[in-house]
Amino acid sequence: MKNIIPSVKGTRDFYPREMAIRTWLYDKIRQVSESYGYQEYEGPLLETVELYAAKSGEELVKEQSFVFPDRSGNLITLRPELTPTLVRMVAQRQGQLAFPLRWWSFGPFWRYERPQKGRSREFFQWNIDLIGEASPEADAEIVAVMASFFEATGLTPTEVAILVNNRRLMDRELGKIGLTEAQRPEAFRLIDRRDKLTPEEWCDYALELGLSPRQFDQLLALLENLELWKGSEELARFFEVIAALGVDDYVKYDPQIIRGLDYYTGTVYEGRATTPRLRRALSGGGRYDNLLADVGGDPLPGTGYAMGDVVITLLLEDTDNLPKDLDVSPAPVLVTVFDESLLLASYKLAADLRAAGLNASCYPAPAKLSKQFKYADRIGARLALVLGPDEKSQGQVTVKNLLAGDQSIIPQEEAPALIGKILACKKPS
RNA sequence: GCGGAUGUAGCUCAAUGGCAGAGCGUCGCACUGUGGAUGCGAAUGUUGCGGGUUCGACCCCCGUCGUCCGCCCCA
Numbered sequence: 001m002k003n004i005i006p007s008v009k010g011t012r013d014f015y016p017r018e019m020a021i022r023t024w025l026y027d028k029i030r031q032v033s034e035s036y037g038y039q040e041y042e043g044p045l046l047e048t049v050e051l052y053a054a055k056s057g058e059e060l061v062k063e064q065s066f067v068f069p070d071r072s073g074n075l076i077t078l079r080p081e082l083t084p085t086l087v088r089m090v091a092q093r094q095g096q097l098a099f100p101l102r103w104w105s106f107g108p109f110w111r112y113e114r115p116q117k118g119r120s121r122e123f124f125q126w127n128i129d130l131i132g133e134a135s136p137e138a139d140a141e142i143v144a145v146m147a148s149f150f151e152a153t154g155l156t157p158t159e160v161a162i163l164v165n166n167r168r169l170m171d172r173e174l175g176k177i178g179l180t181e182a183q184r185p186e187a188f189r190l191i192d193r194r195d196k197l198t199p200e201e202w203c204d205y206a207l208e209l210g211l212s213p214r215q216f217d218q219l220l221a222l223l224e225n226l227e228l229w230k231g232s233e234e235l236a237r238f239f240e241v242i243a244a245l246g247v248d249d250y251v252k253y254d255p256q257i258i259r260g261l262d263y264y265t266g267t268v269y270e271g272r273a274t275t276p277r278l279r280r281a282l283s284g285g286g287r288y289d290n291l292l293a294d295v296g297g298d299p300l301p302g303t304g305y306a307m308g309d310v311v312i313t314l315l316l317e318d319t320d321n322l323p324k325d326l327d328v329s330p331a332p333v334l335v336t337v338f339d340e341s342l343l344l345a346s347y348k349l350a351a352d353l354r355a356a357g358l359n360a361s362c363y364p365a366p367a368k369l370s371k372q373f374k375y376a377d378r379i380g381a382r383l384a385l386v387l388g389p390d391e392k393s394q395g396q397v398t399v400k401n402l403l404a405g406d407q408s409i410i411p412q413e414e415a416p417a418l419i420g421k422i423l424a425c426k427k428p429s
Numbered sequence: 430g431c432g433g434a435u436g437u438a439g440c441u442c443a444a445u446g447g448c449a450g451a452g453c454g455u456c457g458c459a460c461u462g463u464g465g466a467u468g469c470g471a472a473u474g475u476u477g478c479g480g481g482u483u484c485g486a487c488c489c490c491c492g493u494c495g496u497c498c499g500c501c502c503c504a
Binding site for chain 2: 009063115260368375
């Protein structure tokens with residue numbers, strides 16, 4: 001392989017096989033989202049840097065985004081997340097939209113990070129949000145959509161879990177053990193990082209924040225307390241609704257879930273793979289009640305999450321839940337070209353088939369039939385048609401079933417109807 | 430941004446510092462009107478790139494780029 005210009009670092013090429021998987025995933029997402037009454041939308045892939053500068057995490061826009069000047073010197077960002085765009089779109093038409101708003105989207109995003117397993121610089125992300133409803137029911141519904149997606153793709157509660165916590169609850173509990181309001185955001189960060197540090201490092205970090213040894217012990221106890229949610233009316237109601245929606249197998253309380261983004265205000269949740277081979281975050285989100293007001297809209301509560309395509313696809317592959325029969329050959333019929341003098345007749349036959357609504361391709365040039373049959377086999381065609389001198393003189397065409405190996409000769413004018421009938425029979429598999 | 434591996438034919442990988450190979454795939458033929466099987470044959474390389482050491486480098490050293498695996502961060 002020489003002199004081939006390399007692809008941009010961290011991007012992926014979707015060959016037909018991978019593209020079929022991506023389309024399959026998109027279809028699943030659409031199916032689940034729409035089953036709950038959510039509408040598809042899409043925003044621009046390019047945004048001004050200002051849109052993210054206001055909120056998001058500092059690091060997300062400063063260090064992890066693709067930002068570059070356009071020809072007039074304005075700084076353009078390849079979107080690293082969708083929520084700011086969503087919030088803008090809602091704020092712009094706040095008076096015209098019907099609330100509560102249920103919207104979903106699936107599209108590309110970019111983050112300037114070091115690529116590795118489960119992470120690329122260009123990825124696809126499912127976003128789904130419920131805006132205009134502040135109740136725990138709204139959070140529960142959104143979490144139920146996530147659970148339904150797992151269920152629809154064959155992932156079981158032993159393979160994935162949705163961990164839930166509530167920032168208001170944690171804020172209150174931190175207050176109870178004597179942390180000042182100024183200390184609490186840092187304490188959130190501390191909790192968020194617990195899994196990423198050794199117990200010693202974590203303890204040092206805690207003491208650095210000014211926690212007393214007694215407070216440290218109290219914090220530890222807090223994070224071990226799986227009953228903590230019972231002290232939150234919001235979460236108590238949330239779990240009731242989750243049970244009513246029939247997805248409680250997937251949803252668990254976890255006092256350690258905090259989430260990194262600064263704009264979350266209430267219930268937060270995270271979909272995790274729990275299989276030993278792949279213990280990673282699949283999706284994450286939460287309630288953001290101040291975001292609309294922050295960008296200049298009237299106050300509106302919202303809740304929603306995002307799921308990237310990379311890790312979920314890895315997990316689905318790992319758990320053997322990717323479909324095996326993805327059809328990468330849209331044209332089940334290949335018309336062969338016998339020789340130069342019959343090329344146009346073959347082209348016309350293929351056109352007749354297409355006019356009848358069948359997907360058909362025609363070999364583009366005369367070639368040995370063995371070569372054309374081999375090609376038909378390679379592209380996964382089910383039928384190969386031969387229009388040679390014998391057939392032509394009789395007004396007929398040979399139809400060979402490539403799976404069964406048998407063939408028959410049929411009148412050419414009946415070919416579209418008969419072939420349609422053959423293809424309508426279930427695929428022998 | 431930090432650490433560790435790795436880079437040889439289209440793919441998967443061999444080759445102790447001494448002629449750069451195999452399997453699979455591709456192409457051709459057996460089979461000038463029929464694919465998936467079989468047999469025979471053929472093509473394919475600046476060993477990522479640039480330096481260095483050496484009589485001699487795929488092999489050792491330095492640099493660089495890509496990829497992979499961790500960390501950071503996140504989806």
